[in-house]
Structure formats: structure tokens, C-alpha cells
Amino acid sequence: QKEVEQDPGPLSVPEGAIVSLNCTYSNSAFQYFMWYRQYSRKGPELLMYTYSSGNKEDGRFTAQVDKSSKYISLFIRDSQPSDSATYLCAMSRINDYKLSFGAGTTVTVRA
Amino acid sequence: EPEVTQTPSHQVTQMGQEVILRCVPISNHLYFYWYRQILGQKVEFLVSFYNNEISEKSEIFDDQFSVERPDGSNFTLKIRSTKLEDSAMYFCASRAGGRTDTQYFGPGTRLTVL
Numbered sequence: 001q002k003e004v005e006q007d008p009g010p011l012s013v014p015e016g017a018i019v020s021l022n023c024t025y026s027n028s029a030f031q032y033f034m035w036y037r038q039y040s041r042k043g044p045e046l047l048m049y050t051y052s053s054g055n056k057e058d059g060r061f062t063a064q065v066d067k068s069s070k071y072i073s074l075f076i077r078d079s080q081p082s083d084s085a086t087y088l089c090a091m092s093r094i095n096d097y098k099l100s101f102g103a104g105t106t107v108t109v110r111a
Numbered sequence: 112e113p114e115v116t117q118t119p120s121h122q123v124t125q126m127g128q129e130v131i132l133r134c135v136p137i138s139n140h141l142y143f144y145w146y147r148q149i150l151g152q153k154v155e156f157l158v159s160f161y162n163n164e165i166s167e168k169s170e171i172f173d174d175q176f177s178v179e180r181p182d183g184s185n186f187t188l189k190i191r192s193t194k195l196e197d198s199a200m201y202f203c204a205s206r207a208g209g210r211t212d213t214q215y216f217g218p219g220t221r222l223t224v225l
Contacts, residue, residue: 034213043115043202043216044154088154097142097206098167099214101154 003027006089006102014110019076023089023102026070030091030100033065035074038086038104047087048074079109113137115217117203123223127192132220134186134203142206143186144214145178147171147199154202160186193224 006023013019021035032051036044048063050056050072056063064073072091076083089102116135124130136143145157159166160178168176177189186205190197200221204214 032213036216041200041219041221043117043218046213046215049213090154096167097214098144098156098159098169099146099154100156103153 004089004091004100004102007105008103010106010108012108012110013079015079015081017079017109019079019083019107019109020073021075021087021089021105021107022071022073023091024069024071025091025100027093027100028067028070029093030070031094032092032097033063033072034090034099035061035063036088036090038088040086044088044090076107079107081109081111084108115203115205115215117201117217117220119220120218121221121223123225124193126195126224130190130193130222132188132190132201132203132222134188134217135184136186136203136205137207137215138184139207140205140215141208142166142214143178143180144204144206145188146202146204146216148202148219149196149199157188157201190222193222195224198222198224 035048038044053065053067060077062075086104086106088104090099118133143160148154158168158172175191200219202219203217206214
């Protein structure tokens with residue numbers, strides 16, 4: 001079983017739709033959870049960071065963590081064409097900050 | 112806003128040659144990382160560096176790889192004798208320190224080994 005699983009998509013949605021992305025993980029030692037956005041041939045850009053189970057909201061973005069199910073999600077409301085990118089989940093253990101990444105989900109928002 | 116910078120953006124080299132990839136982390140950050148991403152694959156951890164020494168390295172980071180912080184601002188990754196399979200995007204990241212802060216990535220260096 002892979003340490004971090006993420007459906008690579010691709011995912012295509014019309015402008016204004018809600019984008020739903022998720023990752024599962026197998027290692028219960030993961031305690032920090034991040035979502036990064038990556039445009040083609042660019043570096044990952046941090047979008048959201050969460051530590052505890054529950055929801056965290058930042059503008060149009062909501063991150064959810066369910067540690068009991070080892071499942072994390074990212075929702076993008078009112079999606080825009082500029083949201084078209086690859087979204088990477090990443091996670092790390094306490095006192096060990098090396099990141100384990102998912103494969104990334106490629107999202108296209110159609111105007 | 113402070114950012115991580117990397118040079119060069121693209122490096123082409125012949126197999127067996129040495130390459131040095133350079134990074135300037137965010138100025139008050141204490142922890143530094145290198146990751147790589149082979150085309151179409153996951154971002155993979157290579158090495159972490161703190162207080163002028165390697166904290167952790169992956170099995171990818173073999174004797175052909177080394178890292179250095181030669182002065183107060185640069186952080187370098189050296190590959191001594193490049194192989195075709197070293198072709199990838201290499202990302203530098205830095206972190207300020209503390210329990211809950213996060214890593215900020217540079218734009219990457221695309222390494223092509225011919």
C-alpha cells in the first residue's frame with residue numbers, strides 16, 4: 001500500500017463549480033497536512049496547512065482532515081479558470097518535517 | 112514577499128559530468144530541503160539540512176549527491192557524476208523552524224542529462 005494515495009485525475013469542471021480533491025494515507029504517524037498548487041514546470045505553492053482533524057477555511061478553499069479515516073480533502077468553491085493546476089497533498093510526522101507527497105490531481109476549470 | 116530562488120532554471124549536462132544546483136532560501140529560515148520530481152511522477156524527498164549538517168536523507172541520496180551551505184545565503188546540491196535517470200526537476204525548500212510551520216518551495220531547476 002502506498003504511503004499517500006491521490007487520484008491523479010484529470011478533473012475537468014465548469015467555471016463556478018465546486019472542486020473536490022482528496023488523499024488517503026496509511027501511516028497514522030502523519031500529523032501535519034498540506035495542500036500545494038503546482039502550475040506546469042513550476043514549484044509547489046502552499047495553499048493550505050492543517051494540523052488537527054476538522055475543517056479549515058481560507059477564502060474559497062476549505063481543507064478537511066479526518067485522522068480516524070486517514071483521509072484529507074480540499075474543496076475549491078466558485079472555481080475559476082485560474083485555478084487550473086495540479087493540486088498536491090503532502091503530509092509529515094511530528095518532529096520530522098520531510099514531506100510525503102501524493103501523486104497530484106490535475107484540475108482544469110473550463111470558462 | 113520573501114521567496115526561495117533557484118539557479119539555473121534549466122541545466123543540460125552530459126552523463127558523467129558534475130552539476131551544482133543552487134538555491135537561496137528565505138533569509139531567516141533555518142531548515143533546508145531538496146526534493147526532486149521526475150516528469151510525471153511524485154515529488155520525492157532527497158535530503159534535509161540544519162545547522163550545517165544533514166538531518167535526514169532518502170535512499171535516493173546516495174554517495175553521488177552532496178549538499179552544502181557555503182555561506183550565509185546559498186544552499187547547493189551537487190551531483191558528482193550524473194546519470195540519465197537524474198533527469199528531473201529539483202526543488203529547494205526552506206522552513207523557518209518551530210513546530211507547526213511549513214516549507215516554501217523554489218521554482219525548481221530542470222536538470223536534463225544527455
